[in-house]
Amino acid sequence: EVQLLESGGGMVQPGGSLRLSCAASGFTFSAFAMNWVRQAPGKGLEWVAGITGSGGSSYYADSVKGRFTISRDSSKNTVHLQMNSLRAGDTARYYCAKDRTQQWLYYFDSWGQGTLVTVSS
Amino acid sequence: EIVMTQSPATLSVSPGETATLSCRANQRVKNHLAWYQQKPGQAPRLLIYGASTRATGIPARFSGSGSGTEFTLTISSLQSEDFAIYYCQQYDNWPPLTFGGGTKVEI
Numbered sequence A: 001e002v003q004l005l006e007s008g009g010g011m012v013q014p015g016g017s018l019r020l021s022c023a024a025s026g027f028t029f030s031a032f033a034m035n036w037v038r039q040a041p042g043k044g045l046e047w048v049a050g051i052t053g054s055g056g057s058s059y060y061a062d063s064v065k066g067r068f069t070i071s072r073d074s075s076k077n078t079v080h081l082q083m084n085s086l087r088a089g090d091t092a093r094y095y096c097a098k099d100r101t102q103q104w105l106y107y108f109d110s111w112g113q114g115t116l117v118t119v120s121s
Numbered sequence B: 001e002i003v004m005t006q007s008p009a010t011l012s013v014s015p016g017e018t019a020t021l022s023c024r025a026n027q028r029v030k031n032h033l034a035w036y037q038q039k040p041g042q043a044p045r046l047l048i049y050g051a052s053t054r055a056t057g058i059p060a061r062f063s064g065s066g067s068g069t070e071f072t073l074t075i076s077s078l079q080s081e082d083f084a085i086y087y088c089q090q091y092d093n094w095p096p097l098t099f100g101g102g103t104k105v106e107i
Helices: none
Strands: A003-007 A010-012 A018-025 A034-039 A045-051 A058-060 A068-073 A078-083 A092-099 A108-111 A115-119 B004-007 B010-012 B019-025 B033-038 B045-049 B062-067 B070-075 B085-090 B103-106
Touching: A003 A092, A018 A034, A018 A092, A018 A115, A034 A068, A034 A078, A034 A108, A045 A068, A045 A078, A045 A092, A045 B085, A058 A068, A108 B045, B004 B085, B019 B033, B019 B085, B019 B103, B033 B062, B045 B062, B070 B085
Parallel strands: A010 A115, B010 B103
Antiparallel strands: A003 A018, A018 A078, A034 A045, A034 A092, A045 A058, A068 A078, A092 A108, A092 A115, B004 B019, B019 B070, B033 B045, B033 B085, B062 B070, B085 B103
């Protein structure tokens, strides 16, 4: 059974940083791209970033490009999202989502329960 | 960026009825379209990919159709557990992967 467990959320002041982690199990980690998708309170879903199975390529939404960095550690079956220069508009629940393929970003066949990030002074 | 538009925003139906949800792309996305269901307090769940292929474990009352720019999710014989928010997502042209704004199916 695929399991994705996010951690690292919390409250941070504008301009601050957070590092989210997603521990994956139940599948061959390196065989699948991984993504972060966020959902602001009461709003819809927004794709944030994705990384290929090899970790060789990463992609970002324009709204976070230059501020967020996605990475993966195959030795620990973990994907990370380093979030810098946080803004109030980044307040959301952040979901880790497993992609359907290794080398491309397609759709998300498994999701974690999410971790809440609140950016407020 | 491909913009996905879902309609209606809210759909009021009764148990046992059929719900028809629409999703439109502002550019052709072939059949690279997925549907998700999200219940309150839960993560989204994949329902449909490739516009019409049900994901593992999804009941047959959920069906998807369409290609190009117009897509439909049909839920037949609605059951109480089907009342939720449904999102479409394109994966033809990225980044970014983009979602529609969602359709809330309510009683």
